[in-house]
Amino acid sequence: MKSWLLMFALLVVATYSRTATAQDEAPTGAAFSNRVEALPFPPDAREIVFHDTFDMVRFQSGSSLNALAAFYRREMKIRGWTEDADVADSDEESAAMTFEHDDASVELELDQGSDGVDVSLDGEGLDFSLCSNPAALVAAGVPQPSACLYLQREMPLPDQIQDEYYRSDARHFKSPLELQAAFDFYLKALKSDGWRETRKPLTTDDRRYTEFKRKAVEVSVNIFSDDVGSRIILSYESDITEPVVPPLAEVAGSTPTKKTPDEPGEPSEPMTAPTEIVAIDVSKNTGSATVTLGAKKYVFKHVVAYRTKSDSEDTTQLFFCDRAIPLQKLQATLAKEDSVSISDLFTSGFPEYLNIQLNEYLGFSFNADGAGIGNSFEDPINELKVEDGRVQGSIKTREPMEFFDEKFTISATINAAIITPNTRLGGAPAPPKVAARESEFSDTEVLLPEGAGNVQGEGTKYCKTTHAQVDLPLKAVAEFYRKELTSKGWKEQNA
Numbered sequence: 001m002k003s004w005l006l007m008f009a010l011l012v013v014a015t016y017s018r019t020a021t022a023q024d025e026a027p028t029g030a031a032f033s034n035r036v037e038a039l040p041f042p043p044d045a046r047e048i049v050f051h052d053t054f055d056m057v058r059f060q061s062g063s064s065l066n067a068l069a070a071f072y073r074r075e076m077k078i079r080g081w082t083e084d085a086d087v088a089d090s091d092e093e094s095a096a097m098t099f100e101h102d103d104a105s106v107e108l109e110l111d112q113g114s115d116g117v118d119v120s121l122d123g124e125g126l127d128f129s130l131c132s133n134p135a136a137l138v139a140a141g142v143p144q145p146s147a148c149l150y151l152q153r154e155m156p157l158p159d160q161i162q163d164e165y166y167r168s169d170a171r172h173f174k175s176p177l178e179l180q181a182a183f184d185f186y187l188k189a190l191k192s193d194g195w196r197e198t199r200k201p202l203t204t205d206d207r208r209y210t211e212f213k214r215k216a217v218e219v220s221v222n223i224f225s226d227d228v229g230s231r232i233i234l235s236y237e238s239d240i241t242e243p244v245v246p247p248l249a250e251v252a253g254s255t256p257t258k259k260t261p262d263e264p265g266e267p268s269e270p271m272t273a274p275t276e277i278v279a280i281d282v283s284k285n286t287g288s289a290t291v292t293l294g295a296k297k298y299v300f301k302h303v304v305a306y307r308t309k310s311d312s313e314d315t316t317q318l319f320f321c322d323r324a325i326p327l328q329k330l331q332a333t334l335a336k337e338d339s340v341s342i343s344d345l346f347t348s349g350f351p352e353y354l355n356i357q358l359n360e361y362l363g364f365s366f367n368a369d370g371a372g373i374g375n376s377f378e379d380p381i382n383e384l385k386v387e388d389g390r391v392q393g394s395i396k397t398r399e400p401m402e403f404f405d406e407k408f409t410i411s412a413t414i415n416a417a418i419i420t421p422n423t424r425l426g427g428a429p430a431p432p433k434v435a436a437r438e439s440e441f442s443d444t445e446v447l448l449p450e451g452a453g454n455v456q457g458e459g460t461k462y463c464k465t466t467h468a469q470v471d472l473p474l475k476a477v478a479e480f481y482r483k484e485l486t487s488k489g490w491k492e493q494n495a
Helices: 002-020 065-078 134-139 146-154 179-192 327-336 474-487
Strands: 046-051 056-061 094-101 104-113 116-124 162-167 170-175 202-204 207-214 217-226 229-238 278-281 286-293 296-300 302-306 316-321 353-358 363-368 371-376 385-387 390-396 401-403 406-419 423-426 453-459 464-469
Touching (some): 146 162, 286 302, 353 406
Antiparallel strands (some): 094 104, 104 116, 316 353, 385 390
8 A cells, every 4th residue: 555655656747847847957766667557648638548458558648749749758757767769750640669678668649530549558567556546646736627537426336346447538437236126226316316307217138228417517327237236437528618728838849840842943742633522412412321230220211321431442331220310411521531430420429320341351330228339240241332422222130149248230232422622412312301309208199300419307297398309400499399299280370
């Protein structure tokens, strides 16, 4: 215990020293530590992921490539690491450095992305024992999202948890409590602490799911059966805006400049012809996908095919969704960004979807009911063809795959024009057909459009209020209610 406290004290001293000397000449002789939290992290580091199995750390930073390179050279030297200058490499888009100390080593890679720099630290001989303790990481100078700290400090825990880790805005762990006992534990603990349950619980043979809200914070409780008892995922959402952390200061004189001409009159960069914009017809896109996970079947009837700036010519993305896809927003995003963020496309609740990546690996990702699966197809029946700006055909799993002891199958068909950064949508898609869906609350007859999310209800049997979010145009939602209510005998009153 005394040795741990001494190490913790050294980490705090190192963090304070780093802040105090950030603009000074780097001192030498600081105590070396192989603990992963003792590595330097820029203040604006975000989405930090520790892969202790592979001795890797990944995160993003809004600082410039050059500022980060200078930061790591200075801060690693402060901590007693020595750079192997012979293997250093850099250009305007990336940088690679290797640092060593006796038998420990760290390979640093910096890659410029569309929304910041992707940072990778691959180590040997590093100690990851505190990487699942957000409070200890913050104390050691490692930025952590408020979601992790909130889940660690505010959420109750059953006794004897194991295999704990944090990923994005969620806390994962296992408990010896069986499925229902673990679910009852959280129902009782959160309700007694002032949390309000905001949806009807989802209950299956091997899963329990529900959501709670208190003030500006929402948490979801997602519990699965497991060999040890239960596997629990607590997720966090909040309306509170995260504070903006400024990037590292630019390093004087090190900003990349354009290459100077080799000969007088030679242009510094090759002249390129303007990219031709091609109009494509997306009004006749057809397709659907079916995913079966255990006893549950998910059908996605909305589909789009696209290729981003970062995709190669032989890579096409197929996106199947449970709700209407905002094609114009997708086209605008592709024209400006190197990649597509699903959370940016769908601003009123995260959709359920299947995404298939057509390349030599044939990868896919699936998200529904709190389950996220990412993998590659294993010898699928693949009859998809990409030619003349369209993708058509079908693909399906030849044999069921497994996801936590459950069978998992995929089948999909598509015939669609491929949206790229250089296309313009022609043949506007027909207005979405809005179907009714069952309310989240069994004791109410309120009508909700298909795909509505974040459903919340409150009130008494005499007066109820239901709030929901849906990714559909205002006109489509209004027409839905006119049609549905008129068919049930209601008459519209003009304002």
